[in-house]
Amino acid sequence: MFELDLRSRKPIYEQLVDKLKELIINDVLRVDEKLPSVRTLAQQLTINPNTIQKAYRELESQAYIYSIKGKGSFVNALAKNENVEELEKMKDELKKLIAEALFLGLSTSDLYSLIDEVDDVVGGGYTND
């Protein structure tokens, strides 16, 4: 399904969260699609089930997935704009990064291009104009 860098200083569960978000965002994992079970994925990646669970719990708290005891974990039909808190965090993070990028020499048009580039990839299906 994907690969992890076990030697990275970045915690495994964080890598997992990032990768799964990526798959969900890029529509590789579709709404209501079942994710691998905690134990199955742990076996595939040869890491501990608890670590998977930690990642899933984090994804659930961010409303990317939902879990049902006995059934499994599934991709959430994400309510756009519902997660106001997450969205504000996101904006703050973006501002910081943008300021830093401008400082390092990127131009505003460089940044515009970056947005368009990403928007093309994700299909633009998420914009609410």
Place this chain on the structure above:
Amino acid sequence: MFELDLRSRKPIYEQLVDKLKELIINDVLRVDEKLPSVRTLAQQLTINPNTIQKAYRELESQAYIYSIKGKGSFVNALAKNENVEELEKMKDELKKLIAEALFLGLSTSDLYSLIDEVDDVVGGGYTND
């Protein structure tokens, strides 16, 4: 000078790096201006000098400051576009965040606005058109 959240899960030295970057980027700390000494700042913030040093070392490795033994640490006259490696990292991070932001419901025009907003604050003096 600034405040830290000692209870945060984010390491103190990382908070320090972020805050100091912010001050440098927003021109509060100017080129060649002397930063507080390791020991002074440690005393002001009531944290350990080693923690300050760790932050300063990180800032130095990212070319935001330079340090001279016996004299002090100073804001660097940052060579724009020089730090190619940092810039690529930056772009990758930005792409991830942008994809996530679009997914969470932000529109491309929301993101454009965000860029303009930040650009106004930092004065636009860093764009290389």
Place this chain on the structure above:
DNA sequence: TAACTGTATTAATATATGTAATACAGTTGT
């Protein structure tokens, strides 16, 4: 020389991360 700078090292401690083993509860298909 005294008092300041950055830098380095070693040790002790606390917290975070990951593994391991085990248990409990809900679902599904036989």
Place this chain on the structure above:
DNA sequence: ACAACTGTATTACATATATTAATACAGTTA
């Protein structure tokens, strides 16, 4: 009902990282 699967929780242990502490060395400055 049962077996085999799901998520979830707990406890313990090992390891890595973060932080403090004490101390030392080297360069600068008045």
